[in-house]
Structures are given as structure tokens and as C-alpha cells.
Amino acid sequence: MHENPTPNPNPHAAGPVPVTVLTGFLGAGKTTLLNRILTTAHGHRIAVIENEFGPVNIDSELLVRQSAEVVEMTNGCLCCTVRGDLARNLVELKARRDAGELAFDRIVIETTGLADPGPVIQTFFAEPELAEAYLLDAVLTVVDAVHAARQIEEHPVLLKQIGFADRLLVSKSEGVAAGALEALIDRLARINPRAPIRELVAGELDVGFLLDIRGFNLNENLLAEDAPATPRFRAATKGGSRVFGASAHSDEIGSLLLEHSGDVDLDRIGSFVQGLLDRHGDDLLRYKGVLAIPGQANRLVFQGVHRLAGFDYGAEWNDDARRSRIVVIGRRLREDELRAGFAECVIAA
Numbered sequence: 001m002h003e004n005p006t007p008n009p010n011p012h013a014a015g016p017v018p019v020t021v022l023t024g025f026l027g028a029g030k031t032t033l034l035n036r037i038l039t040t041a042h043g044h045r046i047a048v049i050e051n052e053f054g055p056v057n058i059d060s061e062l063l064v065r066q067s068a069e070v071v072e073m074t075n076g077c078l079c080c081t082v083r084g085d086l087a088r089n090l091v092e093l094k095a096r097r098d099a100g101e102l103a104f105d106r107i108v109i110e111t112t113g114l115a116d117p118g119p120v121i122q123t124f125f126a127e128p129e130l131a132e133a134y135l136l137d138a139v140l141t142v143v144d145a146v147h148a149a150r151q152i153e154e155h156p157v158l159l160k161q162i163g164f165a166d167r168l169l170v171s172k173s174e175g176v177a178a179g180a181l182e183a184l185i186d187r188l189a190r191i192n193p194r195a196p197i198r199e200l201v202a203g204e205l206d207v208g209f210l211l212d213i214r215g216f217n218l219n220e221n222l223l224a225e226d227a228p229a230t231p232r233f234r235a236a237t238k239g240g241s242r243v244f245g246a247s248a249h250s251d252e253i254g255s256l257l258l259e260h261s262g263d264v265d266l267d268r269i270g271s272f273v274q275g276l277l278d279r280h281g282d283d284l285l286r287y288k289g290v291l292a293i294p295g296q297a298n299r300l301v302f303q304g305v306h307r308l309a310g311f312d313y314g315a316e317w318n319d320d321a322r323r324s325r326i327v328v329i330g331r332r333l334r335e336d337e338l339r340a341g342f343a344e345c346v347i348a349a
Contacts, residue, residue: 016135017094018106020211021120024142025151025158026113029171033142033200034110042207047093047104049086086120087127094133106211107134116157117141117164118285118306121216125308138213141165142200145173148184152251159253162188163285163329164305165195166215173199192329193255194286218301218312252331253285258342259325263292266300268345269324273302273309275341280333281307289326292317294347 024030038046086109096102111117117139124136141161144151151158162168168188173181185197198209269291276284288303298313324346328338 016133017097017104018135018137018212019124020106020108020137021111021117021139022108022142023111023115023117023139023161023164024113024169025144025148025155025161027147028113028142028144029200030110030113030142032171033140033169034108036205037108037207037210040205040207044106044207044211045104047102047107049089049093049107049109087123087130090123090130090134106137114155114157116160118160121164121305122308124216125305136216137211138166138215139164140167140169140210141195142169142171143184143188145170145176145181145184145199149180149187152187156252159191159251159331160285162191162195163253163331165192166213167210168192168195168197169200170197171200187251191251191253191255192286193257194288194327194329216303218303218310219314253329254333256328256330256333256335256338257325258328258339259323260342260346261321261323263294263322263347264324264345265347266293266296272341272345276328276338277304277307277309280330283331283333285329285331287326287328287330289324290314291324291326292322 022030022034034048038048090107093102093107097104109120111120121136121139124130124134141164143158143162148158152162170181170185170188176184188195188197196209198206273289276287284304284306286303286305287309289301291300291302293300296313297316299315299317300311301314302309302311304310326342
């Protein structure tokens with residue numbers, strides 16, 4: 001109980017709260033990164049949502065008070081352990097923030113090392129109350145450079161964590177030979193060309209690289225600014241059909257770039273995307289497109305996760321060359337089939 005029965009509303013409660021999902025396999029270094037974020041003087045008031053399998057080891061001197069599983073830290077950050085439904089806990093956190101009981105301006109959700117981040121992401125699109133209250137900013141995935149090569153082969157969930165990522169953060173790189181590290185980074189770039197890759201260096205933390213990414217916003221930025229201008233795709237033949245995202249390693253999750261230097265037919269591209277969702281929705285991780293539509297001065301932008309997709313018109317083309325591009329990251333998708341379907345949508349010059 002609080003002494004003030006009618007606490008003053010939180011002056012920062014207006015507008016949706018940005019949410020970052022922090023994922024990575026067991027032992028990759030998520031907690032270490034999270035602690036560095038929480039103890040860095042960045043000016044953000046962060047509420048951390050963790051689950052019972054991945055507690056954050058916060059130094060005892062940082063604790064101010066603990067009540068109802070919420071820990072307040074000296075720098076204004078919060079930490080709460082979620083042992084029930086994520087959506088319900090997010091609603092409760094919002095209510096306490098609106099009432100002035102808690103003060104935070106963003107949330108970081110740390111998933112367990114064995115968790116598929118897909119259901120967490122979908123929560124913010126499937127629940128109308130959450131879609132209005134929160135803005136899903138990005139998925140950060142920590143990859144253990146020492147063990148990743150073996151973990152990718154043995155644990156498919158790591159491939160999903162990599163595929164969903166907006167940022168890939170390579171930990172423990174100092175313990176890996178240069179050639180092996182280069183091979184890992186090249187493999188990560190093939191699996192997910194949308195996500196810039198950086199090594200986590202002890203004592204260094206670029207908060208600007210981790211927050212306010214707007215990875216789930218409908219905008220015309222098809223690839224992250226410092227990702228390769230042209231993603232690296234290497235197709236291989238497997239079981240009679242071409243599987244993308246494979247070269248030396250035949251990872252079941254990979255990436256495909258569909259592009260045309262001109263316009264696409266609106267009805268046909270709509271049918272193509274709908275068919276993609278109908279046939280492959282469960283195997284689609286992330287996808288995004290920026291399309292030129294005849295007679296339309298603005299870019300048509302869409303993106304989605306699994307079967308949840310959104311469309312909107314973005315900036316005008318103006319003097320920019322009109323082109324249509326779609327990036328798909330998914331599992332066991334046939335490149336020949338998708339390229340043929342996209343080809344039927346293009347309008348010849």
C-alpha cells in the first residue's frame with residue numbers, strides 16, 4: 001500500500017513505451033549485456049522484464065527497494081520477474097505507470113536462452129491494448145562466438161533467435177581465432193542480412209546502437225543503415241529444391257531478396273504476399289517490403305512476423321529511382337517458387 005491514496009499521474013506516461021526484446025542462447029551473455037545497459041549512465045529509465053529461468057544478477061548495492069517482485073535501482077531503472085502471462089503483466093505495469101506508482105520510459109524483456117522470440121513479438125501485435133500502449137522497438141540477439149557454430153547445428157531455436165534479430169551482438173569473440181570469427185559473422189549475415197553485426201567488447205557499450213532502432217516501424221528502410229547494401233545470398237541445391245541461406249552450411253533458416261527495378265501490380269503483389277502467408281506463415285520469421293505501385297507517388301511499405309503483417313504508404317519517391325524490394329527471412333522456403341511468384345507481379349518497363 002502507498003501512503004498517498006491518489007498518487008500523481010506519471011508525467012511521462014503519454015505515448016507508447018518502447019520495448020526491446022533481448023534474446024540469445026544459454027550462456028551467450030544476455031545478462032552481462034543487460035547489466036551493462038542498466039548500470040550505464042544513459043538517461044533512460046528502463047523497466048526490465050525477466051522470467052524465472054533467467055534472473056538478472058543485479059549487485060546488491062544497486063537495490064533500493066523490493067515490492068511485488070519489482071526492484072527499483074539507484075539509476076531509476078526497474079526490474080520485475082514475470083512468472084505468469086506476459087500480456088497480463090505488461091497491462092499491469094502500464095496501469096502502475098499511469099497511476100504514478102512506477103516511473104519508466106522503456107522496457108527490456110530478457111527471454112530465456114531456450115525461448116523462441118516469436119510468441120513474445122506476436123504478443124504486441126495480437127493484443128490491441130498492448131499495441132496501443134507499447135511500441136516494439138527491436139530484437140537484440142547475443143551470439144556466443146565460442147560455441148555458436150555447434151549450437152546452431154544442435155539447437156534450432158538459436159537459428160530463430162538470429163533470424164528474428166534487428167541487431168546481432170557477438171560475445172566472447174576474443175576467445176576465437178580470426179578465421180573462425182570471420183566465418184561465423186559471414187554465416188550470421190547469410191541467415192539474417194537485415195541485422196547489423198557487432199562484437200561486444202568489454203568496457204564498451206554503444207547504447208545508441210541498441211535502443212530506438214524502430215525495427216518494427218512501417219518505414220522505407222528495408223535494411224538497417226549499416227547492414228550490407230546488398231545482402232549476401234548463396235543458394236544451394238538440397239533435396240531437389242533450392243534452399244536459400246546455404247553455402248558451406250545448410251542452415252534451415254535463411255534469407256531471400258526479391259527485387260525489381262520498377263513497379264509491381266498492386267493486386268498481384270497483394271495476392272502474392274497473402275499466398276506467402278497462407279502457405280508459409282508458420283515458417284516466416286521476419287519479412288519486409290518497399291514497393292513501387294503504378295500511379296502512386298508514395299512507397300508502399302509492409303512488414304510482418306509469421307502471419308501478422310501490416311501495410312502502409314511511406315515517403316514519396318520524388319527523384320529517387322522507383323524500385324520494388326522484399327526481404328524474407330524464414331525456414332525451409334523454396335527460392336525458385338518465391339522468385340517465380342514475385343516475377344508474375346512485376347510490370348515490365
